[in-house]
Structures are given as structure tokens and as C-alpha cells.
Amino acid sequence: MVVDEPLVAVVRAGDPLVRESVDGAIPLAALRGRPLISLPRGTGLRAVLERACAEAGFAPRVDFEAAAPGVLVRLAARGLRVAVVPSGAESAEAAGSGVRGLRVVEPVLRGRVALAWRTAGPASPAARELLGRLRAGVREGAP
Template sequence: MRWRFFDIAAFLADFHQDHPAVEVALTEDTTERMQAALLAGELDIALLGTASDVPPPGTAFRMVLDVPMVAVVAPGDPLLARAAGTGLPLAALRDRPLICLPRGTGVRAALERGCAQAGFRPRVTFEAAAPHVLARLAARGLGVAVLPAGEDGAPPGDGLRALRIVEPGIRGRLALAWQAAGPASPAARALLDRLRDALPEPSGCAGERS
């Protein structure tokens, strides 16, 4: 199951139909703020982008998305020649303007961690919260978009190419997270159980971590 095909509205509607007395609230925010809210007990469950496969202290999680990160470029970009079918070395992005998700997100943290390993700081010139916006900016030649594979979101005809980033390879990860002791209420535990069933782990992941 691909994360981008998960219908959160339908999922919550079905849960509400089965548990009409349970009040469910949905919010969007950066990974950093949602993680803090989870630890403070302000959230029962969160879907967190993460640069690591180890959960932060005080939390447990199960990976639901784990894919390579790619550099999305417009037709004719010189990086197409450098990739040569084997992947694009991360160092090739050293002097390029980059387009990425904002700071506080797992994708941005993965990019910054990978660039530190490669010996440079990324020059991010455009930020947006929606992958399709990042792809549209790349399509207009405003920079190289760095995204999880399969999330370029560009409409047909843009001619965008996605080059897998290597040396070091970096991953786009999304984890279903909760407090290490488990959700406090029976309703939250029921919601977590249903989410575990609806969001199976990617192949190769090694189960829940705490």
C-alpha cells in the first residue's frame, strides 16, 4: 500500500461510524511540534516524518513508509548526465539551489543529515509543505526538488526526472508514533489498532520499536 493512496478522511469516517461517541480531532504540523505534543500528552497518535529508524526517547513507532530520496530535475538539467543510470551522488547538489520541505520535517532532517555526511550544508532556496508544489517549482527551473521517491506529484507533460540520491543514500520515512507506554484511553488504543491494520509496514522493516 502506498501512503499517498491512504484516504484519511474515509478512514476517520469509518472509525466514527463504528465509535460514534468518540471525539476525534485531526491536526497537521511539523514533525518537531507533533513529537513534542505527543510527549506532552496533547496528541495520542501521530504520523511523523523521521530521518532515523529509531524512535525518539519516550515514544514507540512503526514505520509505514520507507523509500529512497530523489532529486527531481527539469528536462536538460546537467545533473541528468552526472547520474548516468547509477544514481546521483549527494555531493552533486553542493552548489545547486534546492527545493525541499520546511525545517522541522523528517524529509528536511534527512537531507540535512545526509549533506553533513557528505561535507556540506544544503542551500535550500524554496520551501513548501506540499510535494506537488516543490515539483512545480523544479519544473520551472527554480532549483532541484528533494523528495521521497514516488512523491514528485507533477502533472504529465512537465518532463521531470527523478534521480535516486546515493553516496550517501538518504531515505524518506514516515512512522506511526505513540507514547512508549501506549495511548492512555481505550478510544485512542482502538484507533491505534485500526491504524496498524490500515497502514502495513513497508517490506524490509523490522516491526515496532520503542
């Protein structure tokens, strides 16, 4: 299973980035010098962010890391920096939380998550439950 989503900058509704956005989008350059919160180094999504920033001529200023995108969104809701997360995490966590997800464009940043598992052989009840939830989540997010 492969999930490919755009990355978004999640900010509190009153953040200056919201006013600077055009149709809910900001250029990657708008993140230059801004304190960010992101997934840890070594994750694919963090590598996408770092590579895009390097190509744009700057290093992202990541002040805080968390391993779960939902945690990053909740921290952004409290005004702690700009969270860079997959768009699905923003929409799932942001409902009613006072945050805005701004698409990152120029360039568009996309993250891909791939999951693989054995189709034959024993699967624990926990593994079956996880796969069921993942499949349902992918179906809900499908256009």
C-alpha cells in the first residue's frame, strides 16, 4: 500500500502565514527562518522537507521534533511553531482545533508512505486490526 500526500504547513488560525497565503497556499520560501516543528531526522517526510529547502537555498529551522504528525498538529494549534505534516494528518487532527493547513507550493512538496506485509501466514489480531484501519483510512482519503 502506498499513500502519496502533499505536505502542508499547519499554523494557528491567526498566524501571519495565513494572511500571506494565496488561496490557502504559501511558497516554500515563506518558511525560511521560521521556527518549525517536524518529524524526526531519518524519516522520509523530513528528508523531503530538508531536500526542498536545500534546493531553495536555505536550511529549515527545525526547533522541535515529534514522531507523530498528530502531535505536531496539536502543538501548532497551541501556537508552538509551524508544523510541516502530510495533508491527511492536518485534516484528521485539525477539525475544530483553530488551525489552518496551508499547502506548500513553489515547489509542491509531497510525501510518500509505503507499507508492506505478508499476505500469507499467521497474522496477530493486532496486525489484522492495524491493516483494517489503514485500508479504511486510505479508502476515506481516496478521491
